[in-house]
Amino acid sequence: MKAEPIMHTKNKKTNAKENAAVSIYDVFRQSADANTRPINLTVGNPNLPPPLAYYDAMDEVLLEIRNQHWNGHGYMVEEDPFGLCKKIAKNLNQRFDAHFVPKDVRITVGATGALDVITKTVLDVGGPCAESPDENEVIIMAPYFVEYVNIVKTNGGIPVIVHTDSTFRLDFEAIENAIRPRTKMIWINSPNNPTGAIYSEAELKRLAQIIAKKEKQYGINIYVIEDAVYDTIHFMEDEVPSLINLHPRLFRVNSWSKSLSLSGERIGYFATHPGIADEETRTALRDALFLNMRMRVVHAPLLQHRILARLPVDCVTDISYYRQNIQSLYEALNECGFTVMPPQGTFYLWAVLPFEFEDETDFRPLAMAGTEPLLYLPGALFGGERYNRCVRFSACVAFEDIQRACDKLRQLICNGRLLTPSDRFMCK
Numbered sequence: 001m002k003a004e005p006i007m008h009t010k011n012k013k014t015n016a017k018e019n020a021a022v023s024i025y026d027v028f029r030q031s032a033d034a035n036t037r038p039i040n041l042t043v044g045n046p047n048l049p050p051p052l053a054y055y056d057a058m059d060e061v062l063l064e065i066r067n068q069h070w071n072g073h074g075y076m077v078e079e080d081p082f083g084l085c086k087k088i089a090k091n092l093n094q095r096f097d098a099h100f101v102p103k104d105v106r107i108t109v110g111a112t113g114a115l116d117v118i119t120k121t122v123l124d125v126g127g128p129c130a131e132s133p134d135e136n137e138v139i140i141m142a143p144y145f146v147e148y149v150n151i152v153k154t155n156g157g158i159p160v161i162v163h164t165d166s167t168f169r170l171d172f173e174a175i176e177n178a179i180r181p182r183t184k185m186i187w188i189n190s191p192n193n194p195t196g197a198i199y200s201e202a203e204l205k206r207l208a209q210i211i212a213k214k215e216k217q218y219g220i221n222i223y224v225i226e227d228a229v230y231d232t233i234h235f236m237e238d239e240v241p242s243l244i245n246l247h248p249r250l251f252r253v254n255s256w257s258k259s260l261s262l263s264g265e266r267i268g269y270f271a272t273h274p275g276i277a278d279e280e281t282r283t284a285l286r287d288a289l290f291l292n293m294r295m296r297v298v299h300a301p302l303l304q305h306r307i308l309a310r311l312p313v314d315c316v317t318d319i320s321y322y323r324q325n326i327q328s329l330y331e332a333l334n335e336c337g338f339t340v341m342p343p344q345g346t347f348y349l350w351a352v353l354p355f356e357f358e359d360e361t362d363f364r365p366l367a368m369a370g371t372e373p374l375l376y377l378p379g380a381l382f383g384g385e386r387y388n389r390c391v392r393f394s395a396c397v398a399f400e401d402i403q404r405a406c407d408k409l410r411q412l413i414c415n416g417r418l419l420t421p422s423d424r425f426m427c428k
């Protein structure tokens, strides 16, 4: 299969269909009608509150700051004042038999902040990683998290989209064909948003072998971002496999947005692999990462930083809640003729529409009709027109909303199946 470079806007002809829903915020605007009670399965914004231990730690921190005689809200001037980086490095070392040191870890403004700072640093012309100063290509596996392409483009990179196969596994032939002398980075996200796929150890090994082969062939370094924001939300016995022991030019990105339901608090981190480069380059890289972070956001929110440093690293939300939501929605979707695979992780369901819908714009008026519009994200947002017949449902909502969604789906598909296309048009 062929990879598709996404050109910078100025070089690209406008594709009306691809741009039909340019942002998830458009979907919210469509639903802003005071007379309706939307069933909102759009964003991965966890409804489940953080565990009580989080609030206990917050109470302790607030009391401490209130009672101390100096200002607890100043700039963070020390490297790791509360020992959070040390804690993360230790946890990664235990889980993956690795050798991270606290200096390898940087606390960021969510995983988005981490992705942004790393991309800016790696693609920066003249920076410590820069080899080819002209065009930097970043390989992204599709379907992908909607902001990936924007983060790459706003940092001057050219996203090259490589589609996964029909069951959302890595397509090795396509990846191998997509790597070129100007390839700078590859982004991997497992458990995957939106498909829920988790890449196996064997798949990651094969990927690492291909990268090593291509690096040697072209005499280049390829930096991998391993986006692990859903690594605690999975339905497997074992740890989610990682590339940490397979490819040293690696940044591992994570956040507490999903694992602790802190998406609005904007706190995450990245860990630079200790084997990423020789000592001198590693130091230069660390400095460049730190500089880019300071120039963008100074540092991550201090209060959250303090609270998280007090919590055990394995303190996470109870995922049985997501399991129940996903199971119910999965059953309803199957019953209604969607093609959907049970996710291995995350709280998303990625579904292909029943046969009678040509594409998502055909389904949308039905879903939006009535006093309880069903909101989801159109598949095209996650990788272009190829996903026009797909939709993503986010199941991190109250169970009552999942039940309402199931009822609505059964009603509109199972009953609506009897309607002709022109009747359906009347529903608009």
Ligand code: PLP
Residues within 6 Å of the ligand: 044, 109, 110, 111, 112, 113, 145, 189, 193, 227, 229, 254, 255, 256, 257, 263, 267, 268
């Ligand atoms: N990466 C993936 C795969 C995501 O799904 C998300 C958010 O949904 C993010 C990164 C952004 O996470 P954060 O809220 O920590 O910035």
